[in-house]
Amino acid sequence: MTPRTLPIKKRGFSFEVFMWAFTRFTVFAMYGLILAGIFGALIVSSKTGAGFGDILYWAFFPTLAENPLGQIGMTVLAKLMVISLTLVACGHGVHGVLEIWDDYVTNEGARRWARNIVITYAVAASIIAVYVILSA
């Protein structure tokens, strides 16, 4: 038995195909950012002598820890990476939550309200996260 697959060219461009592609894109972006973050932190750790764990902890919780890097270039790069990961994870999560919601709630009105609330929440949370990480 061979698996049934439809070539991408024949899938068309519906909302479902777009969201499928978006979800896959965000997944690969997250794996890439995680790997880049780990290798980046290892390289910076070996160059500056700062602890690997300290760098990652500061990168994700800049308001709770001292900046172990010191250099402005690396600090900006680390912040951009964490912001990218946060935004991509938020985009991926919004789609996931709405998909689960749509599976269990069949009422059209409830679906529309949930969609508006979750997307508003995601935008607000993303703005807060970006602002705090940049300003810390």
Next chain:
Amino acid sequence: MGSNRNISLPAGIMYKGGPAFLTYMLHRVGGATLFIFFTVYVLSLLGLGSMRALMNNWLFLTFILIFGLFHVINGLRISILDLWPKLMLHYRSIIQVEWIVYAAVAGCALFLLFTRTFGG
């Protein structure tokens, strides 16, 4: 368009879908868990003391690690099968490999967490 399946929760839980269905359900639970983690993370960034305490709570972190790591590893399996659909023929074996990888990764993560929490 609404669904007309009308499957009750007990019937859904008792569905004998095998390992693929189990990973499907756990993937959803893991995704919901990570969404909660994201919320707690953003609120702790804002400086809410209770959320910071939650981020350092070993029980909360254990919950996140168990379900979150499964979501990550299962997502990788799904992506691999999407990229190479011919591997779908071996999905049962791939799921078994996934469980082994998950047990190893989650075991290490939980060991480190518990060592840090209870190791004096």
